[in-house]
Structures are given as C-alpha cells and as structure tokens.
Amino acid sequence: MTLITIRNLGVTLNAPLFSRLNLVVNAGDRIGLVAANGRGKSTLLRCIAGSMEPGEGEITRSRGLTIGHVEQDVPSALMDRPFDTVVLEALPVERRASESWRVGFVLESLEVPEALRRRPLKQLSGGWQRIAMLARVAVTEANLLLLDEPTNHLDLARIVRLENWLNALPRDMPVIISSHDRAFLDATTNRTVFLRPEQSQMFSLPYTRARAALGEIDASDQRRYQRDAKAAQQLRQQAARLNNIGVNSGSDLLLQKTRQLKSRAERLEDAAKPAHLERSAGTIKLANRGTHAKVLIALDDAAVAAPHGRLLFKTGKQFVCKGDRIVLLGPNGAGKSRLVAMLRQAIENPEAVQAGIKVTQSLALGYCGQDLADLADADTPMHTIVSRFDVGDQRARALLAGAGLSVAMQGHPIGRLSGGQKARLGMLLLRLAQPNFYLLDEPTNHLDIEGQEALEDELLEHQASCLLVSHDRNFVRAIGNRFWLIEKRQLVELEGPEHLFASIGAAG
Known part of the structure; x- marks a missing residue:
C-alpha cells in the first residue's frame, strides 16, 4: 500500500539540495536517509511532513494519513513543562481526558523511570529530551514516522532500546530516519536513500550494503x-x-x-556525465606533535565524583601510554565526562594537584567536548582563530574555508552555525593546537558520516594518542585499541567492545 508519492521534488537554498527526486513510501518501508551535513535531509523530512513547501515537484499523501515528525531540536516552548505533560499535549484536546492512559503505556514502552515523568524537560539530559519527543509522536499513533537524528544525545543502551522499539512497531508501519549513525541505520532500515543535488540514489538495502552498491x-x-x-x-x-x-x-x-x-x-x-563527487561539508585534518614519553597519564585509584560530591567510581591503577586509543564506555551519568574533565584540568593546570592523577610534563592537549562549549556563541569563527593562534587573517580565512565555512559564515556569530559546522570548527581548533594527546568527548555527535570517517582516518594515520567517549559503535570499532568500562563504581579494562555491545542488545 502506497502512503506517500514524491514526484520530481526539488529544493534550492543558495545551492540545490536535491532535484528531480522521485520516491514512493509504502507500508512497511523503513527508509534510511543519508547525506552530508546541510545537504537537505531535514528539509526533505519537513516537506514530507507538510511544514515546508518544496521549490518544485509535488508530494501526494494517502487520504487520512497522519504523520509523526521528530525534529532535531526540542521546541523551547516545551522546556518548562513536565515530561508526561509534554507527551499528553501531543494528543488533541478532546482526546486527552479519555486517552491519557496512552501516555503511561508509551512511557513504559520507552522505559522512562517514574522519577523523571513529572520533571520539567529543562531539568533533564539531552537524551531524555529526545525520548520525550519520540514519546509525543508515539502517543498519537501516527501512520508514518519521520525521525531526524533520533540517536543524538542517547547512550548506547538507549540507542539499542530505540532500535528494539522501532523494530517492535507493527510491520506495516513505515519509518523514515535521517541519521549519521551507521550501526543504527543497519539495525533499523530496509531501504536507503542517498540524497544528492542530482540523481539521488535509492536501494532496497540497509546502509552498509547500500553504501557498497552505491x-x-x-x-x-x-x-x-x-x-x-x-x-x-x-x-x-x-x-x-x-x-x-x-x-x-x-x-x-x-x-x-x-x-x-x-x-x-x-x-x-x-x-558524458562525470561521476558524482560528494561536495565536502569541510575537511577534517589533525596533527600530532609527538612526545618521547611512554607513559602519558598514570591513574592511582583516583576518585571520580558528581558535581555535588557523590562518588561515581574509582579508577584503580591504570596507565595511558603513547599510542593508546582508549575508548571510555558506560551509560550516561556513569561519570565518563567527569573523568574527561578531571584529566583535562590535570593537563592544563599541572599546579592544581589532583589526587590519583599524574600527568607527564610534555603533554600538549587537544580537547573537544560533546557540547562544544569552548566555542562562544557570540564570537565569530574568524575572531576565534586569530585570537587563539598566530596565523594571520589571510591564512585564517583559508583554513576556515577548508573546514567548510564560507567567507560569509566566517563573520557570523558561532551561535548561528549548524551543529556540523561547529564540529568542524572545533576540529580545526584541535589541528591548530598541535597536540600530542587528544581528549574527545562524543566527537561524532554533530559529524556526518563523511566527517566521522575523516576523523577516524586522521586519528589512525597520525597514530594519535587519545582517550575518547563515544556511543557510536562503528567509530568505537574503528578507533579503539583499548577499552575501559565504568561498571559497579569501578573502571575495568575489556579485551574488546563486542561482548558489551552484545550484552546491551540482549538486555534491550
């Protein structure tokens, strides 16, 4: 049964995002939507949802079709409302009293703890805010789901639960997913659309097999x-x-x-048509200054605590050595980012002694946080570069252009950049810092697949020493040569990540 028919669809914003796009969405289709950052994925979903008009072409929806659209950002108007109220208000007013039971049913299916359900969204993590947006769509019992980057801010356990939740939906429920998470796409889709300015390509295959066919x-x-x-x-x-x-x-x-x-x-x-060349969203290049030290960081039962002082875990005796690419694993709230923050402080402020952490004096740090908080929203990319590094205006402009920021963007406040543009600016700052040790907290959060693969290649090519936090299974597999897991308030070393991935999948 055909629910959506797209004919010759096209949208141009400064440059063509896509054109002459033809797509039929049938019952049971689970479609992965793949493109670089800023190449039209969110725009296409808005066109399908009816919240945006395309520049050309037409979309035909079957009569009575209801569409549930989960966008990337949580509407600011919802942030002060309690979790369960946000979900209830997705129902029409006339149905709320008689069908409020649906809210509890959906929150149970998404495993939302009772303790969180009455808390305002602004007090919750980005991951729980994403779950709230998914719950709003689920409670309406829409006929078609549109999910825009649904795994953002979710830890691995919640990503797997989301996979299981999607795969447990009725078999005839169509879902269109825009995502840069390759493992998630493989687990949840049966068709893949590679969105291109011309001649978008479509395959009746999940992502990895479709990528090979492409x-x-x-x-x-x-x-x-x-x-x-x-x-x-x-x-x-x-x-x-x-x-x-x-x-x-x-x-x-x-x-x-x-x-x-x-x-x-x-x-x-x-x-004669030249083969499609993906227009890069901006290059990612790293550097590695090198160090003669063999042991970079020594941990001697360092205590990692929450901001209010509650002990999260102890590290035991651990060493970070030259050439180590350590992946720090564990659920959200376990203390991964807290350990990263402690290590950062110990490297940047060696005079501020931290119990249980000893850092070699030759370390030059490259740090990238998951929220990119080191980038001031009111500052401009151009000022950020020239104020931190002695490169000169002309060189700074060339570097920023290479990172995917046009001359016009270079003068705009950073707060106006997309997540992907901010991430590439953050990677450029890493490169210019010339580090010999990287601390990366969720570095792939805002990177498209091209950017993730470029970062993987750079870290491996430079044999960079790093400690990183990531919930992206493909990235973890590609980069890690050591794996630390926070478990039962201890830091334990794993032989590899696969057993953990499998156990999370079985538990989910």
Missing part, C-alpha cells in the same frame, strides 16, 4: 565517463587530421567528414 555504481559511472571522454578526444583528433588534409587538398568531402566527427564528439561530450 560505490559500485559511482565507480562504473566514473569508468564510463573516462571512456566517453577518451572517445570524444579521439574523434576530435581524427577531425583535426582530416581537416588539415581537407584544407590542403581542397576536398569538400573531407571537410564535411571533419564537421561530422566534431559533431559526434560534441554529442558524446554533452552526454
């Missing part, structure tokens, strides 16, 4: 283009030789043949 198509297109371009060049060379002979001999027949060869070359060149 690579084969792009490689074939590139070979065809090179073959056609070579054939056109040969035709022009033949035409040039015949033209010379024709002119010297005065042969009208040869001159006519020359014109025919040129015409064939022109038709071939006009028809």
Whole structure:
C-alpha cells in the first residue's frame, strides 16, 4: 500500500539540495536517509511532513494519513513543562481526558523511570529530551514516522532500546530516519536513500550494503565517463587530421567528414556525465606533535565524583601510554565526562594537584567536548582563530574555508552555525593546537558520516594518542585499541567492545 508519492521534488537554498527526486513510501518501508551535513535531509523530512513547501515537484499523501515528525531540536516552548505533560499535549484536546492512559503505556514502552515523568524537560539530559519527543509522536499513533537524528544525545543502551522499539512497531508501519549513525541505520532500515543535488540514489538495502552498491555504481559511472571522454578526444583528433588534409587538398568531402566527427564528439561530450563527487561539508585534518614519553597519564585509584560530591567510581591503577586509543564506555551519568574533565584540568593546570592523577610534563592537549562549549556563541569563527593562534587573517580565512565555512559564515556569530559546522570548527581548533594527546568527548555527535570517517582516518594515520567517549559503535570499532568500562563504581579494562555491545542488545 502506497502512503506517500514524491514526484520530481526539488529544493534550492543558495545551492540545490536535491532535484528531480522521485520516491514512493509504502507500508512497511523503513527508509534510511543519508547525506552530508546541510545537504537537505531535514528539509526533505519537513516537506514530507507538510511544514515546508518544496521549490518544485509535488508530494501526494494517502487520504487520512497522519504523520509523526521528530525534529532535531526540542521546541523551547516545551522546556518548562513536565515530561508526561509534554507527551499528553501531543494528543488533541478532546482526546486527552479519555486517552491519557496512552501516555503511561508509551512511557513504559520507552522505559522512562517514574522519577523523571513529572520533571520539567529543562531539568533533564539531552537524551531524555529526545525520548520525550519520540514519546509525543508515539502517543498519537501516527501512520508514518519521520525521525531526524533520533540517536543524538542517547547512550548506547538507549540507542539499542530505540532500535528494539522501532523494530517492535507493527510491520506495516513505515519509518523514515535521517541519521549519521551507521550501526543504527543497519539495525533499523530496509531501504536507503542517498540524497544528492542530482540523481539521488535509492536501494532496497540497509546502509552498509547500500553504501557498497552505491560505490559500485559511482565507480562504473566514473569508468564510463573516462571512456566517453577518451572517445570524444579521439574523434576530435581524427577531425583535426582530416581537416588539415581537407584544407590542403581542397576536398569538400573531407571537410564535411571533419564537421561530422566534431559533431559526434560534441554529442558524446554533452552526454558524458562525470561521476558524482560528494561536495565536502569541510575537511577534517589533525596533527600530532609527538612526545618521547611512554607513559602519558598514570591513574592511582583516583576518585571520580558528581558535581555535588557523590562518588561515581574509582579508577584503580591504570596507565595511558603513547599510542593508546582508549575508548571510555558506560551509560550516561556513569561519570565518563567527569573523568574527561578531571584529566583535562590535570593537563592544563599541572599546579592544581589532583589526587590519583599524574600527568607527564610534555603533554600538549587537544580537547573537544560533546557540547562544544569552548566555542562562544557570540564570537565569530574568524575572531576565534586569530585570537587563539598566530596565523594571520589571510591564512585564517583559508583554513576556515577548508573546514567548510564560507567567507560569509566566517563573520557570523558561532551561535548561528549548524551543529556540523561547529564540529568542524572545533576540529580545526584541535589541528591548530598541535597536540600530542587528544581528549574527545562524543566527537561524532554533530559529524556526518563523511566527517566521522575523516576523523577516524586522521586519528589512525597520525597514530594519535587519545582517550575518547563515544556511543557510536562503528567509530568505537574503528578507533579503539583499548577499552575501559565504568561498571559497579569501578573502571575495568575489556579485551574488546563486542561482548558489551552484545550484552546491551540482549538486555534491550
């Protein structure tokens, strides 16, 4: 059964986001929507939801279709309301009294603790705020779900629970998911749309297999283009030789043949389409200053506590050595970010002695926090660069342009940048700091798949020493060579992450 038909859809904002897009959404479709940051995923979802009009084309929705749309950001008007009230108010006013039971049912299915249900959203973590937005959609019993980056701010356990919740929906319930979480897309989708300015590609496959199929198509297109371009060049060379002979001999027949060869070359060149090249959202480059020290950080049963003093865990005896890429694992609230903050303070302020933490003097820190709080919203990218580093205006502009920030963006307040643009600015600051040790707290939160893979490549190529927090399973698998887990108020080392991933999946 067809619920949505999209014909020749196009949207242009400064540059074309997508054009001539044709897509049919049927009952049971679980569609993954993939593109770089700023390439139209959220825009397409808004068009499907009816909250935005496309520039061209049309969308036909089946009669009586109700659409549940979870956008990336929580509306500010909801932040002061209690969790359960926010969910109840998603129902029409006339249904709230008689169907308030639905709220409890949905919150149970999403495993929301009773203690959180009466608390205002502004007092909750970003992860619980995301769950609240999902619950608002679930309680309405919509016929089609549109989820825009649903895993943002969720820890691994909640990501797996969300996967299980989606997979437990009625089989005929269609869902369209915009996400940069590759493992999540593989677990929840059966179709993949790669959104492009021209000729978006679609596959009846989950992400990883679709990505491989897309690579084969792009490689074939590139070979065809090179073959056609070579054939056109040969035709022009033949035409040039015949033209010379024709002119010297005065042969009208040869001159006519020359014109025919040129015409064939022109038709071939006009028809030849170069393979799609993904327009980068901005390059990510890192640096590694190097250090002669073998042991970078020694932990001797350091106590990690919450801001109000409650003990979260103790580290035991642990060492961070040169070349280690340590992934710190554990649920939200376990103390991962607290340990990162303690290590940061110990490196940046060695005179402020912290019990149980010893840092080598040669450490030069590169830090990136999950909320990018080191970037002041009122500041501009240009001022941020020139005030922190001695690079000069011209070099700063070139660096920012390479990171995906146009000259116009460079003068705008950072608060007006997208999450992806802020993340790339943060990565540029890391590079310019020339660190020899990286502390990265959820570095992939705002990076698209291209950015995640670039960060993976840079960390591996530079053999960077780092300690990082991430709930992205693909990123953890690609980067980590050591794995620490916060468990039962202790820091324990795992041989690898797979057993933990499997146990979370089984528990979920």
